[in-house]
Amino acid sequence: MTGSHIFGLELGGTKCVALRAEGHHIVETIAVPTAEPGATLGVIDDLFGQWQRERQPDALGIASFGPVGVDRNRPDWGFILNTPKPGWAGTDIAGRYRRLLGVEVGFDTDVNAAALAETLWGGAVGTSCNAYITLGTGIGVGCVVRGEPLHGWQHPEFGHLKARRMPGDVFRGNCPFHGDCIEGLISGPAIARRSGMAGEQVEDKHPVWDGVVHDLGELLAGLILGLSPERISLGGSIACARPWLVERARGAVIASLGGYFDNLSKDINRMIGVTALGDRAGPLGAIALGMTRIAAGK
Structure with a gap:
């Protein structure tokens, strides 16, 4: 697969990234704002068509915001399901590009791919x-166990769990489905509603971050208790812009677990950290999904 020519598509809450790679070496990326599906995917269609005329890809990997259909034996495989993203629910992503390009498609959540x-x-x-958490427009959690993205009845949705609230925090939450789930409390839009300003304008010393740290600590503690990952990588616009959140969140995890794991303190710096791939984690995740389809065909 080292020399495979792979197209990738990362569908995000604010932008979509189309890319092509030789093996896992990205040679070109183009970002498109995430608007309504017809306009956004129309631009991607044209771009993929142009690239295909230059060279036929060996596979395509699609990493999408969720929830999505990940069971290849079900009729909703490759579809975006009941997402809060307006207009995107019921959109057939994988089928569209399998027909357009005539190649096998690897499809999963953006966080499973990362x-x-x-x-x-x-x-x-x-x-x-291991697990990957994106902190941005939404809060997503992806998991890989023994080299395979974790699937069951569906895919992990830890971002919509409810956590113990920080004492005195009465914010009702921003999630249209669950109100004060983790995503409803610490996503970018939630931080904006809490603070009254755009997230990038919120100073590092603003008290809104106390709640973010507490709730992120609860999410991390839940992952450790539920999955026992050896590594939890944090990515997304918030985590990458404010890496000090990781250090504070480690302390919140220790406090949340109350000494239950006596060896956690010495392992936590290695266990929890900012993604080593930076903002390439998502795009490379799409390429990794394309590689899985090539491997499956051998």
Whole structure:
């Protein structure tokens, strides 16, 4: 697969990234703002068509915001499901591009894909279980166990769990489905509503971050209790712009777990960190998904 020519598509809440790679070496990326599906995917269609005329891809990997259909034996495979993103629910993504390009398509959540990229090329190399958390427009959690993205009835949705609230925090939450789930409390839009300003304008010393740290600590503690990952990588616009959140969140995890794991303190710096791949985790995740389809065909 080293010389495979792979197209990738990362569908995000604010932008979509189309890319092509030789193996896992990205040779071109183009970002498109995420608007309504017809306009956004129309631009991607034209771009993929142009690239295909230059060279036929060996596979395509699609890493999408969720929830999405990930079971290849079900009729909703490759579709975006009941997402809060207006207009995108019920959109057939994988089928559209399998028909357009005539290639096999690897399809998964953006965070499962990023976790897979971290497993192959990032901070989770050599682990048997790892997780990836994106902190941005939404809060997503992807998991890879023994080299495979975690699926069951659906895919992990830890971002919509409810956590113990920080004492005195009465914010009702921003999630249209659950109100004060983790995503409803610490996503970019939630931080903007809490603070009354755009997230990038919120100073590092603003008290809104106290709640973010507490709730992120609860999410991390839940992952440790539920999955026992060897590595948890944090990415997304918030985590990458404010890496000090990771250090504070480690302390919140220790406090949340109350000494239950007596060896956690010495392992936590290695266990929890900012993604080693930076803003390439998502795009490389799409490429990794394309590689899985090539491998499956051999």
